[in-house]
Amino acid sequence: MDETGSRLRKRKFAQSYHVDMKQCPISGCDSRGHLMGRFERHFTLAACPIYHNLTPERCKANHEANERLRKDQAAELGKATPHHNTRNQSEVEPSPNQVKYRKKVQKSRENHAAGSSENRKNLPDREDDPGMREPFLNHIASQYDLNLFRQAQALASEGLESELERLHESGLLAQDGSNPDRRIKVIEIGRYEMDTWYSSPYPEEYVQLPKLFICEFCLKFMKSSTILRRHMAKCVWRHPPGDEIYRKGTISVFEVDGKKNKIYSQNLCLLAKLFLDHKTLYYDVEPFLFYVMTEADLTGCHMVGYFSKEKNSFLNYNVSCILTMPQHMRKGFGKMMIDFSYLLSRKEGKTGSPERPLSDLGLLSYRSYWTDIILRYLSTLAASADLVIRDISQETAVHPADIVSTLQALQMLKYWKGKHIILKKQDIIDTWVQKQSKRPAEFASRSIDPTCLKWLPSRQK
Template identity: 50%
Template sequence: TKGSLSKARSIENTKLKTINQIRFGSYLVDTWYFSPYPKEYQNVDVLYICEFCLCFFKVEKELIRHIRRCEIRHPPGNEIYRNERNSIFEIDGNYFRIYCENLCFLSKLFLDHKTLKHRVNLFLFYVITEIDEYGYHITGYFSKEKYSKNNVSCILTLPQHQKKGYGKFLINFSTPERPLSDLGVASYMAYWYETLLKVLLNYNQISVQELSEITSIEINDILTCLEEKDIFKTAPNGDIIYYINPKQMEFVLSKLNQKHYDLCKSKLHWVSYDYHLALYE
């Protein structure tokens, strides 16, 4: 049908990059997908982006001139969390529209399904940063629709900061909205897998309901993860049991010895939007 064809073309268009790379701070990053930046910024080899305010430029000299004048060194909004090397800011799209729109443009370069059809004033954005003597450098973020039961609409760790544990750090805040992007599926599945194995390691017998209560992971997500990772087995008497094979055991034991960016609740200073600002909008 005409509608189906239009939808198929729309999906296909998200695969056609018009910006090949971005210069972001000290990183030159290959993009993955199309992002609807303004027309005059399309079809370029490199788009130059200020890593602090997220303004974007076609020419490197323009970015250099901008950096000399730009006084911003951290995301706008409220700082709600800080540890020795990281900080998280809560940003209301209603009050910082330009920054949040630019953040969405940036994230769309690396997310296959994210659309920009919704106004940013309907969302809260939680940006995680690395801190050094030059400022607060964005490493990833997630967004939350203000009036939705789901507390994550979009989640992203920038490619240059992946494999550092930031995805799991952000997931500690979150329950995902469906459908998940390819990157979202991979991020959440990795988090669920590691979290569930760590719990299963300490039990000879445990129900899925108990797993959900311990980990705060939804039952359907637990079932999906354990089935995909081939941890569920059917015993000869027909009972469903779990089995951690030697390779999985080696994996989880290695994770127990690694340093993780676990959320320290004592360093979180935050009041839920639902119980505070929402009353005044």
Template identity: 50%
Template sequence: MAEGRDDDARPNTGRGASTSAPVFEPGQKVTCIASFDGQQYATEIVDRRIERGEYVYYVHYIERDRRLDEWVTVDKLSSWATTPRPSLARLDTLPSISMGGDLTSPTGDGNTLKVTRRLKRKYEEAHHLAGDDHHAHGGDHGHDKDHHHPPRVKNIQMIEFGRYEMDTWYYSPYPEPYASCTKLYLCEYTLKYFRKKKTLLRHLAKLDIRHPPGDEIYRSPPPPPGQPNYSGGAVTKPPISVFEVDGKKAKVYCQNLCLLSKLFLDHKTLYYDVDPFLFYVMCERDQHGYHMVGYFSKEKSCMEDYNLACILTLPAYQRKGYGKFLIAFAYELSRREGRVGTPERPLSDLGAVSFRSYWTRVLLEQLRNVKGDVSIKEMSDATMIRGQDIVETLQSLGLIKYWKGTHLIHADPRVVQEHWAKFAHQRVIEVDPACLHWQPLPAPTARKRP
């Protein structure tokens, strides 16, 4: 693989790695000056290779999100100190940083955005400072529950997806020779991947269908003429569609979807056995076709109350409220099914942030319209949120108390309004039940013996 170990490799000059610099071994603990803020952190050497006669090292910042992992030169590293060094500042104690600049069009026409891993975005994502709809996931389809797999070297550095370029965050097990490419080109309609753009263009020229291979179960109307898709703080309805894709009927598409999402989900492990799952793919709609924004998956038959397994909003489409829409959509399906729902556990750190934000907003909205006492059961029936999730969310807000063995909602209208003020200007894309044309699968029935 392109980022694999190359200890025995030699550059074209015929020289090996310089012997003047210290040499570190994979697995060794060292301190490293991070590129994102210039501070020193405890790190682990994951891999190394030779570039221009010198070793460069792939490091993992210990107890930090793996999307911060990076290749560094030896001058950034120093031997592990036997006692904690005062200069090893913790990221969560650092002040917020300001690095101005918005996403801009490389062509200047405003039609194409280049999404790169800017330092501010990278810092915020790793420490949950953005708080809207970053990637999240649940129990990863029942695999790798403990999430203690060792860090792996990120192989693919960038993808081109539709009109966007996106820096990747994590390793994804694409097959060779694609896994050795620094950049992959993906078809946003079929999710097929290519090493060269000209091959992708030939593929697109022959492509007749420009939407996911499933049933369009949700289709929102376009905004009125002259009205922008988004208005800050307002409830918005961009032209979006959601497709239900069966993992058994469209196996290759769903496997490609899992490989794509693995680039942005650290702990996702499933990418082959997709038959037992349904994938709900959200798309922006225009005259050219249906452009994938994100997705969530759920098991076809689940004995638990899980209404969502994995969820992802692609980086190019984050901070637009799409993540909250996907969560709300999963709960709307639960409403149609007539049972409460909850995401599959364990949640990732960012997943917990996203769901807690959604639960908080929905529950506060309910409490603003409630007069008198209300029970956990009544709140659950109204929102389809599992009772335990309601209790934990309201406890964090100080709106519930435990008395004589029972949780009681103690919703002071003034306190509720103070909490709600934090959500008043949040960008929201509502799920319109009238636009959803979907019926749940019939419950399996026991086969009678002859």
């Protein structure tokens, strides 16, 4: 890559986003005027009249002329063809006013004398850096097309300034427009906009952005909502890659191989790091399998969370990393994914345990799940039956060490005469049964059905 071109692009990018909220970044500009022509001041590169080789007075005059032209065009066109018939416009004979207006536009486009010397009066001298000014388009584009282009830029600059002001007022940007923590603070994915919790090692130019836009299906990350809209119009993905190994109702789980779908897996890890403090896996995804849980509607399968595990774990870890997306937390999806990971362990004929260290939320989720599993097992056990940790482990696929720690937390494990004895405290079991009966129907329905799993361990495939 050309180093000079790279520096110019980075410098232009910095000028576009690292802006003083009171001063235009263009050298020699006093922030007067606006490309729209209807504002007194500007503070972004896109809205600067000088960057576009104009003057504030010229922009204001252009705005007034455009307003008059818009009224004239409306009078000339009369009743235009409705938008919903645009595909069949070739079959409809145009009106005389439409024909006259088309000829007028064609004639104006034949004149490529855009950017005359009058447009350059009272402008500061151009800098050596070509990124400081829009290039002159003499004899390249017509004045009509150039005006259309500048109108689009003016509308875009108005939206950019409004967004930067909103982020500045909310404290997400410093007074000089910089990102003080050097991390992405807001992301937009699907129909959700959410604040992030931690930094993630996205590429440098994306880390500088105040807001990141992510496709909810392929997880590609983008710099603006416009790029996201264009991507969504072309994106053919409607569910994660890989094999769908579980489906019940609207809930599905897809098994994604990090080696076969490397880019998706890396993007998934970068997204997860925004909400996980201890996660260190970003790019070395080939030794891992990712199990993505989704909820389906008419538009596709939307990710609610995922967990990953090593293909060959020496310590029999059945989960390396687990995340429920913030918009789906406290809805029972976390326990569903934990239960699904143990279902896979039972299918493999193994006991499993999550990889340490667990995050704070992860520890709470697992301790709650282990408590439910153990108390459910004890509630169905006959009163005279012997309680053996090994039997509980074989039945539930939970590692004995996790069972012991949970029983200790419940004060149901005592050391007596050189042995550990499980105390079946009926009051604790009755309280748990009572709480389960009062659970909302929405939570009660979110449970894993082993009969819906269509999956074989790798050694049996």
